[in-house]
Amino acid sequence: MDSWKLLPHPKIEKKGQRLAVVVLDGWGEHSPDQFNAIHVAATPTMDSLKQGAPDRWRLIKAHGPAVGLPTEDDMGNSEVGHNALGAGRIYEQGAKLVDSAIASGKIFQGEGFKYIKEAFPNGTLHLIGLLSDGGVHSRFDQLQGLLRGSAANGAKKIRVHILTDGRDVLDGSSVGFVEQLEKDLQDLRNQGVDALIASGGGRMYVTMDRYENDWNVVKRGWDAQVLGEAPNRFRSALEALHKLKAENPKKVNDQYYPPFVIVDESGKAVGPIRDGDAVVTFNFRADRMIMAAKAFEYEDFNKFDRVRFPRIRYAGMLQYDGELKLPKHYLVSPPQIERTSGEYFVHNGIRTFACSETVKFGHVTFFWNGNRSGLFSEALEEYIEIPSDQGISFNQKPRMKAKEIGEKARDAILSGKFDVVRVNLPNGDMVGHTGDIKATITACEAADSAVKMILNAVQQVGGIYIVTADHGNAEDMVKRSKTGEPINDANGNVQILTSHTCWPVPVAVGGPGLAKTIRFRKDLPGAGIANVAATTMNLLGFEAPEDYEPSLIEVADG
Numbered sequence: 001m002d003s004w005k006l007l008p009h010p011k012i013e014k015k016g017q018r019l020a021v022v023v024l025d026g027w028g029e030h031s032p033d034q035f036n037a038i039h040v041a042a043t044p045t046m047d048s049l050k051q052g053a054p055d056r057w058r059l060i061k062a063h064g065p066a067v068g069l070p071t072e073d074d075m076g077n078s079e080v081g082h083n084a085l086g087a088g089r090i091y092e093q094g095a096k097l098v099d100s101a102i103a104s105g106k107i108f109q110g111e112g113f114k115y116i117k118e119a120f121p122n123g124t125l126h127l128i129g130l131l132s133d134g135g136v137h138s139r140f141d142q143l144q145g146l147l148r149g150s151a152a153n154g155a156k157k158i159r160v161h162i163l164t165d166g167r168d169v170l171d172g173s174s175v176g177f178v179e180q181l182e183k184d185l186q187d188l189r190n191q192g193v194d195a196l197i198a199s200g201g202g203r204m205y206v207t208m209d210r211y212e213n214d215w216n217v218v219k220r221g222w223d224a225q226v227l228g229e230a231p232n233r234f235r236s237a238l239e240a241l242h243k244l245k246a247e248n249p250k251k252v253n254d255q256y257y258p259p260f261v262i263v264d265e266s267g268k269a270v271g272p273i274r275d276g277d278a279v280v281t282f283n284f285r286a287d288r289m290i291m292a293a294k295a296f297e298y299e300d301f302n303k304f305d306r307v308r309f310p311r312i313r314y315a316g317m318l319q320y321d322g323e324l325k326l327p328k329h330y331l332v333s334p335p336q337i338e339r340t341s342g343e344y345f346v347h348n349g350i351r352t353f354a355c356s357e358t359v360k361f362g363h364v365t366f367f368w369n370g371n372r373s374g375l376f377s378e379a380l381e382e383y384i385e386i387p388s389d390q391g392i393s394f395n396q397k398p399r400m401k402a403k404e405i406g407e408k409a410r411d412a413i414l415s416g417k418f419d420v421v422r423v424n425l426p427n428g429d430m431v432g433h434t435g436d437i438k439a440t441i442t443a444c445e446a447a448d449s450a451v452k453m454i455l456n457a458v459q460q461v462g463g464i465y466i467v468t469a470d471h472g473n474a475e476d477m478v479k480r481s482k483t484g485e486p487i488n489d490a491n492g493n494v495q496i497l498t499s500h501t502c503w504p505v506p507v508a509v510g511g512p513g514l515a516k517t518i519r520f521r522k523d524l525p526g527a528g529i530a531n532v533a534a535t536t537m538n539l540l541g542f543e544a545p546e547d548y549e550p551s552l553i554e555v556a557d558g
């Protein structure tokens with residue numbers, strides 16, 4: 001028997017239902033107050049869905065172990081969220097896999113580490129990555145583990161190229177992380193390892209672009225890290241952070257520090273990357289390291305002028321793209337996500353349309369499909385990317401491309417060419433990360449209007465919808481005490497929260513094609529977003545594979 005064949009659902013007929021799957025990025029559920037941008041925004045469509053509770057609207061988990069992260073304190077993120085949504089099962093994710101590999105010491109015995117270790121006797125080890133304890137792309141304690149382990153394994157010269165965060169952690173917290181890193185590097189120097197910070201920059205402006213939105217971001221990183229060139233040169237990273245902020249307090253924050261290099265007393269960069277060196281990008285998450293990985297690895301490369309292409313031993317913390325085998329060498333094996341819902345669908349003749357704008361396009365395709373690039377089937381699938389605005393912080397244009405995404409989805413639904421139309425609406429998340437509450441309110445309104453456009457099209461064709469989110473963000477824009485009170489900073493202003501949250505997200509089903517008897521089960525109170533994939537299979541008239549997390553819906557008698 002074809003193991004890809006999904007069995008017909010015993011109670012839900014497969015009758016060519018057209019299904020819209022809408023993911024609102026960064027849209028959680030939290031108590032209503034002035035710092036809940038979704039609550040303050042006029043969101044009539046999402047509000048109306050809530051009226052369907054408990055049978056057709058409920059909350060599901062989108063953080064911590066429910067999405068494969070180490071602890072209940074780990075907020076969700078797009079990678080683990082879309083992996084869970086698309087794969088319908090919970091995989092141990094990068095953060096956890098790296099933790100285990102460091103704890104057991106296996107990371108230092110693996111092929112990847114052995115490969116870079118060859119460079120230790122004569123070359124420098126460069127560590128490049130996001131410096132914070134956000135746990136979304138990287139974690140500070142993992143960098144510390146890597147530093148200690150590398151020194152213990154013979155690294156004599158280490159250079160750290162930092163990317164400041166302020167997006168998964170509070171803005172301004174980069175200073176504390178750099179102070180701690182400087183202490184750790186001093187400890188290494190006391191042990192005879194020549195260890196220094198060599199360059200830096202803010203994650204949104206240096207290195208960590210994604211989905212080829214803007215190669216200039218990667219180039220700025222390359223120039224500083226590899227060539228040792230940047231418009232800003234300082235004797236220390238702390239000096240860089242303080243001076244660059246003081247020069248331009250309105251524009252410069254942790255996410256957007258301009259690139260800088262650290263120089264010695266003669267003004268020479270302390271750590272350009274040269275032939276014979278080893279380079280490790282210590283982010284475990286893929287999307288924002290793939291572009292840099294290509295620049296470090298590909299012989300043929302034309303995205304920008306690298307000027308110099310050093311012969312290095314390069315490894316990623318994880319392999320970032322299994323399909324492209326990028327990078328070839330890595331310290332920890334990524335989760336092997338297979339048999340995703342999208343792949344099942346093509347094997348069962350389901351025609352899928354997927355769409356978002358650039359900044360989230362890979363979320364609803366690459367992450368959704370288990371970190372796999374490209375289509376499963378040219379004949380049955382179409383993925384559309386709407387170009388995102390470039391070079392701006394999204395609070396300047398908070399509506400982003402919500403309308404365009406809504407229109408594309410609407411047209412795809414009305415065309416009759418697709419059984420499933422899947423979109424990601426980025427607004428709540430991308431604007432939420434700017435910490436600009438007013439703009440985030442506008443963002444949420446734009447996303448809500450796009451949902452409306454999609455639901456109207458579903459209505460017209462007699463279809464079904466499932467609306468949900470990948471994790472929280474816009475529903476809570478302020479740092480809170482344990483009892484939920486907003487926390488003030490030293491100047492008496494509330495501390496703005498730019499990060500994701502641990503709050504649950506809504507899921508709603510409906511549409512004229514949904515039988516009246518279908519409702520949410522009540523026996524899955526702890527369900528999470530991994531339960532959505534089986535639900536979509538049921539909505540299309542299929543049983544889900546046995547090892548998928550259970551479907552959220554049931555068919556009531558009568």
Ligand SMILES: O=C(O)[C@@H](CO)OP(=O)(O)O
Nearest residue numbers: 077078079136167168429
């Ligand atoms: O912007 C990103 O890279 C992350 C936050 O670090 O957000 P998301 O997981 O929503 O993509």
Ligand SMILES: [Mn+2]
Nearest residue numbers: 025026078470
């Ligand atoms: Mn997201």
Ligand SMILES: [Mn+2]
Nearest residue numbers: 026429430433
């Ligand atoms: Mn986000």
